[in-house]
Amino acid sequence: MTRIVRETDPPTGSLPRLAKADSRELDEAYSARVGEVLDLAGNIGAILMASGMPATATMDQVTGIAAAYGIGRCEVDVINTTIHIAAYRGPTSPAATTLHTVRSRSMDFSRLAAVDRLIARIRAGELSSSTARDELDAIITAPHPYKRWVATLAWGALAFFTAGTLGASLLACFVSALSAMTIDRVNRRLNRHGLPFFFQYAVGGAIATAPPLVLYWLSPKLGLHFEPTVAIAAGLVVLLAGLSLVGSVGDLISGAPVTAAGRFFELVMMTAATIAGVALVLHLANRFGAPFVAISAEAPPALAELPARVAFGAASAAAYALACYAERTAAVAAAFGGAAGTIAFLLTQGLGLGAVVASFAAAVPIGLVGRLMERRSLAPPLVVSIAGIVPLLPGLALLHGIYAILNDQHAVGFASVLSAMAIGSALAAGVTLGEWSFWKVRRRRVMARGVSR
Template sequence: MSERGEVYQTLDLALRIGEVLLSSGAGAADVTAAMLEVTRACGVHNVTADVTFVDLTLRHQPSSDEPAAIQVRRVTRREVDYTDLTEVDHLVNELIAGHLTRIEARDELARIVSTGHRRRRWAVTLGWGLMGTGVALTLGGRLVVCTLAFLAACAIDRTQHLMSHRRIPMFYQQAAGGFVVTLIAVAAAATPLDVNPSRVVTAGIVMLLAGVGLMGATQDALTGFPLTGSARLLDVVLNTAGIIAGVGAGLTLGGLIGVGPTTFTPGDAGLAEAGITVFGAALAAAAYAFASYAPRRCLAAVAFVGAVGQAVQVAVDGALGGTWAATAAAVTIGAICYLVAGRFRVPPLAVVVPAIVPLLPGLDIYRGLALLAEGKDGVLQLASALATALALAAGVILGQYAAQPLKREARRLETRLSGPRMVGPFRRSD
């Protein structure tokens, strides 16, 4: 390829693909690999890539005596759409396999990003509500608690949706979500209903934590992208601080009107309780995937993986404690996702993120905030939540490393790339 204009068009195609992947939560290593494979498939070699949290850069210099062609694309925030992510992933693999030309790939990418979501907005809101119900079930909630968790999750989604249309920063969206769910729990506690409001608040916290992107930040830090990882981690910290601020404000308001926060400690789960917990995890994982526009064909797989992860967590928790239980569950989820995602023709990222949602440390965050609201020391509980979240993110990636040798093509690719692929090409183009 000698025409400079064609080189620029190839770089532009690769950057647009990278933007979709990065804004969907893919790690910087995966985005880099995908963009470089796209340029190679289009006949442009000697390309280097630079990925940050907000910018993608590609440089092409065919020889030392020619000026470099440099293109930069600013990454815009997009609502996560796993259907778009899956279609872009298929597009990349089709292009690498030679089944699409560059022009065809460009047209197909334009169609994918311009057609909008495939699911009605009211259905997405109901999906978030079912996720809240599933999380409440994992906490042992009864009918009233599950109903309140459903309503709270729907209210959070509608509140954040309206705020996002007005371009209000995510920190304030998270704070508003935390405040809304706490108000609903406080209002329920002020009624004669037999309800434990802590479970409602915890379900809302888990819903808000699901979108903060800690796994992507951890993956970037582990795979040699410290700048991108640091930026993502700061974003995670700010969004989590928004949740803490909103829930804390709601608990303070509840204390002012005489409705104090309550806490609970889950007892030893019997056979029936464990079964309900596993079912709740499967429901929460599948509902999150549905609300994130995942293809319908993978919802059963997401539910299965989420249930297996929760079962491992329940089995290990009594013997080794919460953090190690979360680690074991995350490793299991990472390994299973790496092996089964291909059977459902979706990238592992679209399965692994929903599957770990029921394991997020919403309970520890609530306990810490409740103690602080009572004037006690809740730092230990908040630190435990941070440790659990990091264990989940690192455990998923470790599980992918453990399963990676079982796929010959992936093993061959990983000899020159920096980690197991969550999304992007799984076979070499040259």
């Protein structure tokens, strides 16, 4: 009777058992390299986190680097700003530990690609820990692949093509480009003076809004027909593109809620700062008698313009990759991701589905393309996923919500802002699902080849 009702498996699943080992042997084996290996792995993990990589993916990379150098019993804990690594050295010896802080965040895709190649060589056993450390130092101190003014032009191109994706006129595209380049130069100068990013995003929101409104105000006198809505929305997309949307939602889905909460709160605060800058300019324009601007929540679907919008979407993704100093192959890979996402979005939206569902459906192929480009050694998947969703960021919905709130339409405004947040979350979730689907399909193919042999 007891055998029938008694459970034989452990209640919480199998836990790793620590094999008994001589602590002196572990110390002798580890002492020569454990400090250098842990420092190398921690520095690489800090670069990955600063580039927006999800916490779980960073943990896997850090653990793999340690294991490549024989540090098999290694525990890694990653949160939003800290990486803690502990290497087991036996039951009677204290663990070897190291702590690294992620002090700054910057989208530098050329550095990310170089680190990705370095990790591949480390895990293939091609480099000693000292050689890998020297190469990492060279990567960190290396100059950007091109001048800063090229990145500024790329930010302008991003705004230009984003406005084109939303159906703007040629004049609106140029105004968006000039606003984006001004944002880049002004915020770069403010960053040198140590101004917190919150206020930089507020200044960026004001700059993205003021020129289109001024031109709209003066357009009757100049004999022009200018619609400022899409021009402002494109500027907001440029600001939102720098936020770690994919990483925050990816952390939440993959089981890192603490890091996800930190990144998502940072995203919310920077978005709120952008909203504050936009709201200030709109309020001042209203006080000084600027004409009323009719703002819609989203651009109308236009399947007849599918080729043009796909081209604009691909160019937007490539421009963002170049603005973040991506290599040429990575920019091409990002263009493929942007094109795939834009096609899926327009086709899904043409079927009458909502913006949230269309955004999710568009992000899945972006994740697939990112992993495919990684297999072709063209770019890290993070580059393609972050750049690929840029043409789909909900700048127009966010602008509509801000404007509705300022005109005392609070229910409509907050609903539109929440819709923008839902679209952003759907984009990040779709990218995560696309990457997961690629690994499942690839694993099945590998198993099928093994069975056939």
